[in-house]
Amino acid sequence: MNSTDFVKAYAPATVANVCCGFDVLGFALDQPGDEVWVRKTEAQGITISAIHGIEGLSANPAENVIGVVAQKMLEALEVPHGLEMQLHKGMPVGSGLGSSAASSAAAAYAVNELLGSPFSTKELVVFAMEGERKASGSAHADNVAPSLLGGFVLVRDYEPLDVVELGVPLELYCTVLYPQIELKTSLSRQILKQEIPLKQGIRQWGNLAGLMAGLLKKDYALLGRSLHDAIFEPERSILIPLFKQVKSAALAAGALGAGISGSGPSIFALSATRAQALAVQEAMEAIYSGSGIETKSYVAQVPEQGVRLVGHSSYKPAQL
Amino acid sequence: MNSTDFVKAYAPATVANVCCGFDVLGFALDQPGDEVWVRKTEAQGITISAIHGIEGLSANPAENVIGVVAQKMLEALEVPHGLEMQLHKGMPVGSGLGSSAASSAAAAYAVNELLGSPFSTKELVVFAMEGERKASGSAHADNVAPSLLGGFVLVRDYEPLDVVELGVPLELYCTVLYPQIELKTSLSRQILKQEIPLKQGIRQWGNLAGLMAGLLKKDYALLGRSLHDAIFEPERSILIPLFKQVKSAALAAGALGAGISGSGPSIFALSATRAQALAVQEAMEAIYSGSGIETKSYVAQVPEQGVRLVGHSSYKPAQL
Numbered sequence A, B: 001m002n003s004t005d006f007v008k009a010y011a012p013a014t015v016a017n018v019c020c021g022f023d024v025l026g027f028a029l030d031q032p033g034d035e036v037w038v039r040k041t042e043a044q045g046i047t048i049s050a051i052h053g054i055e056g057l058s059a060n061p062a063e064n065v066i067g068v069v070a071q072k073m074l075e076a077l078e079v080p081h082g083l084e085m086q087l088h089k090g091m092p093v094g095s096g097l098g099s100s101a102a103s104s105a106a107a108a109y110a111v112n113e114l115l116g117s118p119f120s121t122k123e124l125v126v127f128a129m130e131g132e133r134k135a136s137g138s139a140h141a142d143n144v145a146p147s148l149l150g151g152f153v154l155v156r157d158y159e160p161l162d163v164v165e166l167g168v169p170l171e172l173y174c175t176v177l178y179p180q181i182e183l184k185t186s187l188s189r190q191i192l193k194q195e196i197p198l199k200q201g202i203r204q205w206g207n208l209a210g211l212m213a214g215l216l217k218k219d220y221a222l223l224g225r226s227l228h229d230a231i232f233e234p235e236r237s238i239l240i241p242l243f244k245q246v247k248s249a250a251l252a253a254g255a256l257g258a259g260i261s262g263s264g265p266s267i268f269a270l271s272a273t274r275a276q277a278l279a280v281q282e283a284m285e286a287i288y289s290g291s292g293i294e295t296k297s298y299v300a301q302v303p304e305q306g307v308r309l310v311g312h313s314s315y316k317p318a319q320l
Helices: A065-077 A099-114 A122-136 A144-149 A185-190 A198-216 A220-226 A233-239 A243-252 A274-288 B065-077 B099-114 B122-136 B144-149 B185-190 B198-216 B220-226 B233-239 B243-252 B274-288
Strands: A006-016 A025-041 A046-052 A082-088 A152-158 A161-167 A173-179 A195-197 A257-260 A267-271 A295-301 A308-312 B006-016 B025-041 B046-052 B082-088 B152-158 B161-167 B173-179 B195-197 B257-260 B267-271 B295-301 B308-312
Touching: A006 A099, A006 A144, A006 A173, A006 A295, A025 A099, A025 A144, A025 A173, A046 A065, A065 A082, A065 A099, A065 A122, A082 A099, A099 A122, A099 A144, A099 A308, A122 A144, A122 A161, A144 A152, A144 A161, A152 B198, A152 B220, A161 A198, A161 B198, A173 A274, A195 A198, A195 B198, A198 A220, A198 B152, A198 B161, A198 B195, A198 B198, A220 A257, A220 B152, A233 A243, A233 A257, A243 A257, A243 A267, A243 A274, A267 A274, A274 A295, B006 B099, B006 B144, B006 B173, B006 B295, B025 B099, B025 B144, B025 B173, B046 B065, B065 B082, B065 B099, B065 B122, B082 B099, B099 B122, B099 B144, B099 B308, B122 B144, B122 B161, B144 B152, B144 B161, B161 B198, B173 B274, B195 B198, B198 B220, B220 B257, B233 B243, B233 B257, B243 B257, B243 B267, B243 B274, B267 B274, B274 B295
Parallel strands: A025 A295, A046 A082, B025 B295, B046 B082
Antiparallel strands: A006 A025, A006 A308, A025 A082, A025 A152, A152 A161, A173 A267, A173 A295, A195 B195, A257 A267, B006 B025, B006 B308, B025 B082, B025 B152, B152 B161, B173 B267, B173 B295, B257 B267
16 A cells, blocks of 8 residues: 555444453444544654544543554554554443544554555554553453454453454344443452352353354354353442343343443443344333433444455545 | 163263363263163162173162162153163273263163153253262263263353253364372362452453364364363362373374363373374373373264164173
């Protein structure tokens, strides 16, 4: 892409943890998502010239995840020029939908495209993880990997990093409901116990193995039976108003399973069809109706593809 | 099978736990295994008229797992006659290779065949589990289910019981080495901690998810990378002399992975070909050579089929 002056990439929201898949499993949604625009500059260094769609995010490239990710890539490649970047946030921050991951993934992909694709998309995971390190203090991969790679992704281990693409063996639709309360990931992590009862551990990994088998053997019923989390959900859900009622409503409306998205406060539910996912959305929204809590909700398909190019050359942001 | 006077069934040895699959995953071996012979008697009740291949097992039907399993089936079916049974042990007891499970599975299958197959093979799992309850005090399914159903089997949960047949998506050969030391399952369970560090739990279920993905996506390398157990193996392997050396030798000889079979003392190693499994056997045996510990070892394929009929009508035990 040497002939291209600028590139724009879109990276989608993601659901991590996925009930029994705590810290190891995530999947992509086809929407919402973030866009990152980038062009080369003769001057060294990175500037973030605009941030759209959200208030209050820093445009300091050392403080914004897109600048952090891009900087790591420039260093790795020893690029002799600088970058101008713009971020278009298409999703709420702090929602549990992988907002920082989507920005990081879009930045990594856009910069890679601009520089002639020196890295495969899978190789971009380690760069996007640096955005997560900046955002949450921990370089986890369970949001950035599905945002980059699409479908379901297993992060088997970190020492060394082993990212396993599972794809989308069976069609799935995800309803996500974001109750607009403030919930810091760090708080949500603090309340986790550092020791778990062996019996709970065994049930948890039995369910995760069932979830994997349901997915890979294309068995919706098994997938649904396996979507449980008896360890973290009881602790974390107390931070999410009306969680139990919303989850019950989703299951009653036909969802295969439901749980906390990431570390919350968003709640996700998986369904086998779009019609079902829409009915689930209505049921989940109804619980918050009149509660005084504002919500945003989405119905998304779990897509085969994650991050993608949405513009280059012919695209000019209005500001330039 | 109303016209049949007697039935003989063979049920194979099994490997449970499978590294990261502690308490939830097991697989069958095509050999060794146990045979159970059964015929109807006019008199009520169960008699065990012979036990071959082993010394010291009780012939009291209330004390031997084959009698316990058969009794549960007679009660469930309200059968108006009795049974005469014989057990042919083809494998060592207390080896960690699912010896009581093989006897229980063979008994359940033989009795079911003799009575006209009122139950499916999968439905026999709950009866065979009663043999495990007798043998170890805990009605676990992770040996009896693969012994009955063949291939790999996931016991996702017990409340309610959810047995998931995974089959044999990719060809696998298992080397098992049994160092002939006494090791009681109850002792091996006693040394387990009842709480596990969260970090270890996450790595364990990441590996189990990787093992499932490796198996179901037919990816030998991923399966091999996932065969780890950082929780139980360090505790239990101290009861098995030379464990570390044997495991290292197996891996050096080309095994995909290795670990403790069940609760030991047998050690298993998985390989992609029979030739590899034979080379692994030689390497594992070499470690014990000259140690003063007697060993038995087997190379087995993971078979699609578990328990099977090996004789009926035309077969007459020499003793009758």
